[in-house]
Amino acid sequence: MVKRLVAAATVIIVVLGAGWAWALVHVGSSLGDVRLVDTAGRVHSLRELVKGKVGVVVYWSVSCGHCARQLPGILNLLDRWKGNKGLVVVSVSADVPDMAPAIEAYARSHGLSVPVLVDASPSAPDAPPPLAEALDIVATPAVAVVDCKGKIAFVEELEIDLKALARAVRKSMISCSGH
Secondary structure (H helix, E strand, C coil), X not given: CHHHHHHHHHHHHHXXXXXXXXXXXXXXXXXXXXXXXXXXXXXXXXXXXXXXXXXXXXEECCCCXXXXXXXXXXXHHHHHHXXXXXXXXXXXXXXXXXXXXXXXXXXXXXXXXXXXXXXXXXXXCCCCCHHHHHHCCCCCCEEEEECCCCEEEEEEECCCCXXXXXXHHHHHHHHHHCC
């Protein structure tokens, strides 16, 4: 009996402990008006960057070893749609704007799209990161797919399922082709 209770408690702890990395944002919800700065300090509206297109937001950090391991697979997958004017890839760093030189160097060395946006509020630098808040991201790397109507089609973090990501992009591209 005690062994069963210990086993059950262990399973609950593992499931709850792993659950912290699951994005809680609901597929089908609106992206909202997330404004971010780029490494040069210019303000961008994420909604405007992806407006009328399928947007893939790749969220990463220069200090994230997991990102360095996963980004090549993510970017290789996204290369399937390279040149497709209906798809835009947006690179967002979870790092602080003061790290702009390191962010730019990392982006160049990993083949990430430029300009690189930084998850910092342009109007309140000490505020919580706007994109992480909007998508409920707590870990890097993270990838979100936003359809041409601005609805979230996919969000995953930490361990990105490339097959699920490909399905989400493909489905969004198909549904937006008649848009």
